[in-house]
Amino acid sequence: MxxxxxxxxxxxxxxxxxxxxxxxxxxxxxxxxxxxxxxxxxxxxxxxxxxxxxxxxxxxxxxxxxxxxxxxxxxxxxxxxxxxxxxxxxxxxxxxxxxxxxxxxxxxxxxCNWMVAALYPQHVxxxxxAAGGKIRTSGVLSPRVAKVRREQGGYLIEEGLWGFNSGVYHAQWDLLGIPLVDETGVAADQGLALIPTEQVTLLHDWDTIGLRGSGSTSVSVKNVFVPDERIAALSAAIEGQYASAHLGGEALYRTAFVPFLAIILVFPAMGIARAALELFLQKLPGRPIQYTWYEKQAEAAVTHLQVGEASAKIDAAQLVIARCVDELDASAARGEYMDVETRARIRRDTGYAGKLIWEAVDILATASGGSLAGSRNPFNRIWRDARIANLHGIVCPTTNLELFGRILCGQVPNTPLV
Known part of the structure; x- marks a missing residue:
């Protein structure tokens, strides 16, 4: 259709x-x-x-x-x-x-809509x-700069700067990570402040070679008060202690926090990879291999090997991610919060699937020849999107492999985001 x-x-x-x-x-x-x-x-x-x-x-x-x-x-x-x-x-x-x-x-x-539903109390x-219209939320966990003061009933963000705020151009609410400080200014936790986007300044600095339409501009906040009811503590969220008691019987809102946040970043990349394979095969008929006797690239054994390997990597990534997704659904349906090792393993799988996806797209890009250099070549855009999608910190293969490897080797995790 x-x-x-x-x-x-x-x-x-x-x-x-x-x-x-x-x-x-x-x-x-x-x-x-x-x-x-x-x-x-x-x-x-x-x-x-x-x-x-x-x-x-x-x-x-x-x-x-x-x-x-x-x-x-x-x-x-x-x-x-x-x-x-x-x-x-x-x-x-x-x-x-x-x-x-x-x-x-x-x-x-x-x-981010899920986080609003799961991490905040019912009256929020x-x-x-219920405000009417379509609700869209964006968010950034880690600030570049965040100067915060504890005040009665909430926190005053005196100054804050956050990068990569994907989707904020289309959102009414923004979830921005801040340190949760005590009255003396000492940080005791990290939190997510839920702020109307009308109180957020968009800096319009998203100028990239890939995923340009994600609109992931940096944003800033100055002298904005956020009441306690619109602050969610990350330490509680990581352990599955969600404020949405009214949704406690709904499996979706019991899904393990960090692996859920991580794995959704591979969903777009899987689609990008599928598009890459489709476009390569679509353009293949009649394309020669320059400086060889092959008048048709489709007849060359090297092409068969390239397509076979790329398609295997895409399928393998799909299978790995589908297994993780089904585990997230099943664990939540049972009302069991995932243990640390399983959560770390899903982060490992997220990173490794992202690696497979990028390798697959790069194989097909290489097989596309010199035409890839054309800025208007659709495959050029797909290739750039795949590369940028694989650079997100929580998808980074080496970071995620190390995290899971540490746990298997009896060491403590080197990050609280498990």
Whole structure:
């Protein structure tokens, strides 16, 4: 199905030429994936506009809203879809086949919506999700600068600077990491401050070679007071001590914090890799191998080896991530919070899957020859998106391999983010 299709889907939802969906069909997992798949052609057609804007066009945001892609992690009690992590993965991966930037924004906005639902008390989330309209949240865990003072009833952020605030251009709320200091200024914990984006200054400094449409600009805050009710302690979240007691019976909001935050960053990359393989095979017929007797690259044994290895790496990454996702869903459904070793292993798997994905895309890029150098070559963009997606600190393979290796060797973790 493409966005050029005008008519009714097999589930009864109406799809027009702009990819707009009517609410006629229930948003089942299969239907949500179909909606994401239907958006792929339009997302691909807008890549030049995305790169010029360095954020997603409002047309794309509207279509994602209409398809309810930003509602995946919002509780049903607030009109959301409250899907499984598996559905989250499958939907974002499909969006990534169309545009890695759109998938990145979808992955980050959805996980931040989940954090709002899980980490804050009911009266806070009631106010946010019941405010009317579509709620989208962005966030950054680690500040570059954060000068904070404890005051009665909350914290005053006197000055703060955060980088890589993906999706903030389209968000009404921002989750910004701050030190939780006592009255003497000594930091006792790290926290997440939930702040309306109207109180956040966007610095418009996102100018990158890849994932440009993620709109991951730096942001600053000056003299903003955040009440205690809108502060979540990271130490509690890491151990699964969530403030959303009213959602305690809902499995999704018992999902292990750090592995969940880590693994969603690979969802867009899986879509990017799928797009890379599709595009390579699409362009393959009739392409020669320069300075050889091969008039058709598709007939060369080296091409068979390259495609075989790249496809194996993509499939292996998919299998590794799917296993982790299913473990997250199953553990939450049982009401069991994952032990440290399992959480660290999922971080390991996240990093290793990201490594496999990048290697696969790079193999196909190398096999594409000199045409890859063209700035308007679609594969050039995919290659750059795949590279940038693999550079996020919590996806870094060496960091994650070392973390899990330390635990296997009987050492303590070298980070609290497990």
């Amino acid at each position: 493409t966005l050029a299709t005008i008519g009714t889907s097999s589930t009864g939802s109406t799809i027009d030429g702009n990819g707009t969906f009517s609410p006629a069909s229930p948003a089942t997992p299969a239907e949500l994936v179909r909606r994401a798949t239907a958006m792929v052609p339009a997302l691909r057609a807008r890549t030049a506009e995305v790169d010029t804007l360095a954020r997603l066009p409002e047309t794309t945001i509207r279509e994602l809203d209409e398809a309810r892609i930003f509602d995946l992690m919002v509780p049903r009690t607030h009109g959301g879809l409250q899907t499984s992590v598996r559905t989250y993965m499958e939907v974002v991966t499909e969006i990534g086949r169309g545009d890695g930037s759109a998938a990145w924004a979808c992955a980050l906005i959805n996980i 989330t009631d106010e946010i999700f």
